[in-house]
Structures are given as C-alpha cells and as structure tokens.
Amino acid sequence: DSGVTQTPKHLITATGQRVTLRCSPRSGDLSVYWYQQSLDQGLQFLIQYYNGEERAKGNILERFSAQQFPDLHSELNLSSLELGDSALYFCASSEGGRFTGELFFGEGSRLTVL
Amino acid sequence: DQQVKQNSPSLSVQEGRISILNCDYTNSMFDYFLWYKKYPAEGPTFLISISSIKDKNEDGRFTVFLNKSAKHLSLHIVPSQPGDSAVYFCAASGTSNTGKLIFGQGTTLQVKP
Numbered sequence: 037d038s039g040v041t042q043t044p045k046h047l048i049t050a051t052g053q054r055v056t057l058r059c060s061p062r063s064g065d066l067s068v069y070w071y072q073q074s075l076d077q078g079l080q081f082l083i084q085y086y087n088g089e090e091r092a093k094g095n096i097l098e099r100f101s102a103q104q105f106p107d108l109h110s111e112l113n114l115s116s117l118e119l120g121d122s123a124l125y126f127c128a129s130s131e132g133g134r135f136t137g138e139l140f141f142g143e144g145s146r147l148t149v150l
Numbered sequence: 151d152q153q154v155k156q157n158s159p160s161l162s163v164q165e166g167r168i169s170i171l172n173c174d175y176t177n178s179m180f181d182y183f184l185w186y187k188k189y190p191a192e193g194p195t196f197l198i199s200i201s202s203i204k205d206k207n208e209d210g211r212f213t214v215f216l217n218k219s220a221k222h223l224s225l226h227i228v229p230s231q232p233g234d235s236a237v238y239f240c241a242a243s244g245t246s247n248t249g250k251l252i253f254g255q256g257t258t259l260q261v262k263p
Binding site: 067069071077079084094126128130137140141142 | 154156182184186191193194195196199239241243249250252253254255
C-alpha cells in the first residue's frame with residue numbers, strides 16, 4: 037500500500053461527458069502528479085501540483101484540468117470525453133521540495149469511454 | 151518523439167538465472183534514471199535509481215547500469231525469482247527538478263519456476 041488513494045477505481049461513461057478523478061496523497065506529501073497510461077503505452081506525465089500551485093505541465097489536453105486543494109487532495113477533470121481518452125489515470129505523490137526521484141503511485145482510475 | 155524507449159516488450163527467464171532489462175534514451179539532459187515495477191491492478195512501485203554522475207547502483211538483487219555515451223541503461227536482477235514477474239518501466243528525469251518523469255513503454259518480465 038503506497039498510501040496514495042484514488043477514486044473511483046473504475047469508471048465507464050459516454051463520449052461528450054465529463055468526469056472527475058480524485059486523489060489523496062500520502063500523509064505529509066505536498067506534491068501531486070497525474071499520469072495517463074493508454075493501452076500498451078508508458079505513463080505520460082500530465083501535470084504536477086506542489087502545495088496547491090501548479091509546478092509543471094506535460095502534454096495535458098485543454099479539455100483536461102486539475103487542481104490541488106488546501107487539504108492537498110487533488111482532482112483531475114476530464115471534459116468533452118472522446119474514445120481516445122480511455123486509459124488508466126495514475127496519481128502519484130512525493131514530499132515535494134527537492135525531487136528525490138521516488139514517486140508513490142496510487143492504484144489508478146480506469147476510465148472507459150464508450 | 152519517444153525520448154525513453156524499451157525495445158523489448160517482453161522477456162522470459164528461468165528462476166535463478168539473470169534477468170536483463172534494457173532501456174535507451176535520447177535526451178542527454180536527463181540527469182536521473184529510475185526503474186519502476188508494476189503488478190497487475192496496482193500502481194507502479196519504485197525499484198531503484200541512478201544519478202547520471204554514476205555508472206552503477208546496486209540494491210540487493212537489483213543492479214542498474216548506466217552508459218551515458220551510449221545513452222543506455224539496464225536493470226539486472228540476480229537471481230530472478232517468480233515474484234519478480236511484473237512489468238518494468240524505466241523512467242528519466244531532467245534538470246527541471248519538478249518530478250516530471252519520462253517513462254518507457256515497459257517490459258513484461260516472466261520468471262518461470
């Protein structure tokens with residue numbers, strides 16, 4: 037158990053819809069990361085928040101947005117969903133500050149868009 | 151543009167033998183490399199890392215080698231155990247110190263009893 041909690045574990049929805057994925061980081065971790073893993077692909081970095089503020093951005097689509105709340109949990113919002121958005125979405129956390137290289141990943145949220 | 155590549159989708163070895171997983175990268179600015187292991191229905195877990203100032207790092211049965219001139223790193227598992235059967239991802243980090251990792255596609259390792 038990494039200590040990172042993601043909900044929901046599975047989500048099935050239709051094209052055009054909007055979903056919200058939630059992540060609670062490990063206790064004490066200030067940084068939250070979102071990664072997307074599509075079929076047979078490696079993990080693609082989407083975005084990082086550190087203590088409530090955006091720290092780094094990857095190839096995140098404009099239809100996607102994220103935020104980190106004062107209690108440090110984070111939400112990833114996916115809107116106008118397309119079939120290609122079907123993927124595993126991982127949240128990870130780290131202490132923040134200087135990057136030590138180790139991220140702690142949650143079990144992921146599997147999104148299926150029909 | 152795939153900056154981190156794992157060209158072998160799968161690898162099968164006998165229990166007790168050595169497993170060697172390979173990874174190539176293109177960006178010479180990467181300064182930190184990591185290996186993650188992933189079991190089905192679980193998130194990736196950190197395994198071992200290496201800084202670009204080193205060429206080898208060892209942790210028990212796991213050793214990572216870095217060849218900067220060839221832009222190549224490898225993970226050696228000796229001896230391999232059935233519990234090592236998983237997907238292994240290599241990842242690289244640049245100098246931005248943001249925690250953004252670039253992952254390879256993964257190699258599925260099967261260790262046969």
